[in-house]
Amino acid sequence: MLRRFWPWLWVSLGVLYFFLPIYATFVFSLKAKKGIFSLLAYDKVFADPRFGSSFVFSTQMALLTIFCCMLLLIPTLTVLHLFLRRLRPVVEFVALVPFVIPSVVLVFGYLRVFARPPLSITNSTLGTYGLLLAGYMVLSMPYMYRSIDAGLRAIDLRTLVEASQSLGAGWLTIFVRVIFPNIRVAVLNGSFVTFAIVIGELTMARFLLGNAVAFAPYLAEIGRARAYEPAAITVLSLLMTWGIVMILQLLGRNTSATIAGPR
Amino acid sequence: MANGAAQTWWRQIEWRKVGVSLTVVPFLLFAVLFMILPAGSLLIESFRNAQGQWTLANFADMNDPMIIEAYSMSLRISFTTAIIGAIIGLLVAYAVTVGGLPRGIRTAILTFSGVASNFAGVPLAFAFVATLGRTGIITVLLAQLGINLYKNGFSLYSYIGLVIVYVYFQFPLMVLVMTPALDGLRREWREASAILGANTAQYWRHVALPILMPAILAGMVLLFGNAFGAFATAYALTGGTLTMVTNVIAQEMSGDVLHNEALAYALATGMIVIMTITIGTYTVLQRRAERWLRA
Amino acid sequence: MSFLVLQGVRKQFGTTVAVAQFDLEIARGEFVSFLGPSGCGKTTTLRMVAGFEQLTAGNIILDGVDISATPPNKRNIGMVFQSYALFPNMTVADNIGFGLMVAGRPKAEIHSRVGEMLDLIAMSEYTARYPYQLSGGQQQRVALARALALQPQVLLLDEPLSALDAQIRDNLRQEIREIQRRLGITTIYVTHDQQEAMALSDRIVVMSHGRVAQVGAPHEIYNAPRTRFVASFVGTLNILTATVVDAHHVRVGDAVWQVTEAMTQAVGSTVECAVRPELLREATPELSNQLTGVVQDVVFLGATVRVTLLVHGQRVLVDLFNDATHTIPQINTTMTVGCDPRTVLVLAE
Numbered sequence: 041m042l043r044r045f046w047p048w049l050w051v052s053l054g055v056l057y058f059f060l061p062i063y064a065t066f067v068f069s070l071k072a073k074k075g076i077f078s079l080l081a082y083d084k085v086f087a088d089p090r091f092g093s094s095f096v097f098s099t100q101m102a103l104l105t106i107f108c109c110m111l112l113l114i115p116t117l118t119v120l121h122l123f124l125r126r127l128r129p130v131v132e133f134v135a136l137v138p139f140v141i142p143s144v145v146l147v148f149g150y151l152r153v154f155a156r157p158p159l160s161i162t163n164s165t166l167g168t169y170g171l172l173l174a175g176y177m178v179l180s181m182p183y184m185y186r187s188i189d190a191g192l193r194a195i196d197l198r199t200l201v202e203a204s205q206s207l208g209a210g211w212l213t214i215f216v217r218v219i220f221p222n223i224r225v226a227v228l229n230g231s232f233v234t235f236a237i238v239i240g241e242l243t244m245a246r247f248l249l250g251n252a253v254a255f256a257p258y259l260a261e262i263g264r265a266r267a268y269e270p271a272a273i274t275v276l277s278l279l280m281t282w283g284i285v286m287i288l289q290l291l292g293r294n295t296s297a298t299i300a301g302p303r
Numbered sequence: 304m305a306n307g308a309a310q311t312w313w314r315q316i317e318w319r320k321v322g323v324s325l326t327v328v329p330f331l332l333f334a335v336l337f338m339i340l341p342a343g344s345l346l347i348e349s350f351r352n353a354q355g356q357w358t359l360a361n362f363a364d365m366n367d368p369m370i371i372e373a374y375s376m377s378l379r380i381s382f383t384t385a386i387i388g389a390i391i392g393l394l395v396a397y398a399v400t401v402g403g404l405p406r407g408i409r410t411a412i413l414t415f416s417g418v419a420s421n422f423a424g425v426p427l428a429f430a431f432v433a434t435l436g437r438t439g440i441i442t443v444l445l446a447q448l449g450i451n452l453y454k455n456g457f458s459l460y461s462y463i464g465l466v467i468v469y470v471y472f473q474f475p476l477m478v479l480v481m482t483p484a485l486d487g488l489r490r491e492w493r494e495a496s497a498i499l500g501a502n503t504a505q506y507w508r509h510v511a512l513p514i515l516m517p518a519i520l521a522g523m524v525l526l527f528g529n530a531f532g533a534f535a536t537a538y539a540l541t542g543g544t545l546t547m548v549t550n551v552i553a554q555e556m557s558g559d560v561l562h563n564e565a566l567a568y569a570l571a572t573g574m575i576v577i578m579t580i581t582i583g584t585y586t587v588l589q590r591r592a593e594r595w596l597r598a
Numbered sequence: 599m600s601f602l603v604l605q606g607v608r609k610q611f612g613t614t615v616a617v618a619q620f621d622l623e624i625a626r627g628e629f630v631s632f633l634g635p636s637g638c639g640k641t642t643t644l645r646m647v648a649g650f651e652q653l654t655a656g657n658i659i660l661d662g663v664d665i666s667a668t669p670p671n672k673r674n675i676g677m678v679f680q681s682y683a684l685f686p687n688m689t690v691a692d693n694i695g696f697g698l699m700v701a702g703r704p705k706a707e708i709h710s711r712v713g714e715m716l717d718l719i720a721m722s723e724y725t726a727r728y729p730y731q732l733s734g735g736q737q738q739r740v741a742l743a744r745a746l747a748l749q750p751q752v753l754l755l756d757e758p759l760s761a762l763d764a765q766i767r768d769n770l771r772q773e774i775r776e777i778q779r780r781l782g783i784t785t786i787y788v789t790h791d792q793q794e795a796m797a798l799s800d801r802i803v804v805m806s807h808g809r810v811a812q813v814g815a816p817h818e819i820y821n822a823p824r825t826r827f828v829a830s831f832v833g834t835l836n837i838l839t840a841t842v843v844d845a846h847h848v849r850v851g852d853a854v855w856q857v858t859e860a861m862t863q864a865v866g867s868t869v870e871c872a873v874r875p876e877l878l879r880e881a882t883p884e885l886s887n888q889l890t891g892v893v894q895d896v897v898f899l900g901a902t903v904r905v906t907l908l909v910h911g912q913r914v915l916v917d918l919f920n921d922a923t924h925t926i927p928q929i930n931t932t933m934t935v936g937c938d939p940r941t942v943l944v945l946a947e
């Protein structure tokens with residue numbers, strides 16, 4: 041046991057760093073009523089209609105982002121794997137670009153290009169939402185790209201496609217019935233990361249939509265005005281993150297190292 | 304008959320070419336429109352003045368105490384949290400791999416790290432407010448023990464506070480990056496060095512650490528970039544009052560303070576340049592680490 | 599006096615017994631192979647000699663000194679691993695010189711010693727290369743040089759050739775043997791490849807289930823295997839079920855065979871007789887032990903022709919020399935083969 045002293049010490053320090061704030065937040069969230077522990081803060085959180093509406097909005101955006109990313113990336117990557125192998129490094133590089141552009145800079149660029157004439161996309165609500173969707177797609181691109189790419193690498197794509205073609209399947213059938221089911225687990229992996237990114241994303245939403253429409257800006261605003269509700273919300277969102285990571289672990293893979301998440 | 308076959312053959316080639324190019328076009332179009340164009344526009348604008356003339360003045364204007372303070376703060380925070388995060392992360396990763404702790408501990412730590420490295424932004428800021436804020440649990444606890452943090456110059460809403468918060472998501476990322484690298488240390492290397500007369504210290508000094516060094520450096524660079532581009536955590540914690548590059552750009556977007564758009568473009572360009580160097584270095588180091596650990 | 603002695607060596611992992619009881623004496627300069635299937639304890643025994651595993655019981659004595667409790671880095675033993683285990687961050691020269699560097703020898707000495715070693719393995723022009731720039735065979739030669747650079751008292755080789763291609767394997771096998779002879783270094787070689795063991799060794803230790811099944815020179819192991827396990831693990835063997843007629847005769851199918859060594863089994867009991875395919879020949883009148891069967895299969899192997907005969911429901915393999923003047927047996931024809939009584943083994947167990 042003594043030989044393992046140092047490893048145990050380091051792990052304990054790590055675990056302490058990890059759990060202390062979570063424990064403190066939990067205790068803090070129960071202290072809304074003076075002197076006793078209560079769920080008052082949670083009641084207040086759920087009583088605010090903007091909590092529900094902003095969460096639903098962000099969830100919808102997340103699902104839409106996942107869907108659009110798949111629509112954009114799966115056919116492109118399939119074609120790259122099958123026919124345009126030489127172009128792959130180029131696309132791989134492009135998929136890395138979001139790592140290089142911090143989200144603050146990206147949204148700054150969006151406002152510069154799209155929020156003023158001649159485009160002025162942000163004059164309409166739909167245009168603004170569309171721009172936000174594009175931004176989310178860019179932020180999740182590296183993760184979606186990597187998971188779909190890994191999924192396609194893991195299957196013998198060429199043989200699958202040739203076999204389907206020899207059985208008379210068209211491209212639509214091949215995508216929907218053959219390729220997608222075979223890379224489903226990999227795509228799911230990237231989808232969960234994307235979900236977490238969009239739900240927690242502050243910067244894009246804050247500067248395109250202002251406060252309170254999307255979840256994270258709403259949280260930030262609550263955090264400035266209230267004391268105990270933020271702690272309650274943190275506990276809730278942590279439970280959600282935990283749930284997502286658990287599902288990821290069940291899928292048998294670690295979450296990929298994050299660099300452009302909701303920092 | 305022969306003619307028909309030839310015609311089909313031609314038709315197929317044409318269809319393929321058209322189909323192939325069409326499938327890649329949306330992706331490239333998307334990339335150009337929503338990645339290259341916005342970033343490129345900032346880049347170009349940073350070389351123009353308010354009248355639209357080409358100039359390097361914007362970069363010269365960066366020689367301003369506030370801008371220098373912003374860059375120095377951003378770089379300092381990124382650098383400090385990268386180093387601290389790397390050291391803690393490395394020690395924890397060492398403990399769960401080479402350290403010989405039970406398998407269950409390793410799984411638990413990796414799961415924690417997955418959660419913690421993604422537990423950032425607004426909720427993380429809130430968690431630390433509840434812990435080390437003015438009325439945070441730990442602050443109150445220490446006050447009862449007679450240690451008043453805030454009277455002794457500590458503040459969560461300052462540089463030191465931000466470092467503590469950042470390290471929370473930095474070190475788990477290092478754990479995730481270093482665990483595979485440490486797993487890549489083969490038992491045979493340790494045995495070979497032992498049978499050749501090396502003791503444990505010599506093994507670490509001459510074999511294990513040099514083999515791990517590219518991975519460690521890559522991890523640090525990754526952590527640096529991770530902190531440098533971060534905005535949400537600091538924003539939620541301090542409301543953007545700390546002078547950091549991201550905050551200055553954000554204030555420019557909100558229309559406060561600077562009122563010099565061109566300078567903001569130059570700031571953004573500076574960020575892209577630093578991030579590009581960071582990711583480039585990371586890629587090179589990572590490739591080197593993989594080459595050694597695979598050999 | 600023996601140079602390296604293993605006395606009652608035993609190794610248990612929890613309740614699993616990896617090595618049950620291992621006794622062996624190795625002379626100075628001898629080349630001994632541990633041969634056996636995977637999981638027989640040969641590698642564990644080697645690792646105990648190296649010091650990577652603690653002995654559960656027994657002693658290891660090297661040149662009169664009990665080294666059972668000595669840590670690996672104080673044993674002065676060289677080892678070559680199956681996976682080469684070269685340090686990827688060092689050049690060929692640094693790898694070879696590692697042991698000398700750690701021992702704090704002067705630079706000049708390290709340099710000249712590394713040079714000698716590179717000459718020994720004929721790789722002088724590769725000094726500055728990194729392991730990932732070398733082929734598997736080259737890496738293993740560097741590993742060998744690294745192990746020998748410190749002039750160890752004993753050299754251990756743990757399946758050093760099993761990760762290599764057939765052609766390179768044969769060349770390197772030859773090279774290992776030559777270097778070992780030239781240096782006269784006491785060597786233990788672990789392998790599951792019987793050809794390798796026979797080509798290299800002065801003596802072979804055949805192991806099974808953590809025990810020594812038989813120790814002997816290659817020809818003894820091959821020609822006079824003591825157990826059915828040894829006989830079947832080393833080379834190919836026909837095993838025929840037979841009934842004892844008297845101390846020197848057994849009935850195999852219709853035929854009565856003569857056996858040179860007197861049997862102790864009761865008359866009428868069932869025994870197993872073994873004969874190697876290459877010792878069966880087309881029958882001639884002077885061959886007393888004969889078998890007649892139907893040809894099932896004929897495989898042309900170049901130097902030999904392998905014929906499968908079906909004799910009373912038992913398959914019998916016969917290796918005939920390929921002789922251009924003879925016709926090859928046809929499938930479904932009847933064939934009679936025979937062997938010398940001295941080549942028939944009656945197996946224990």
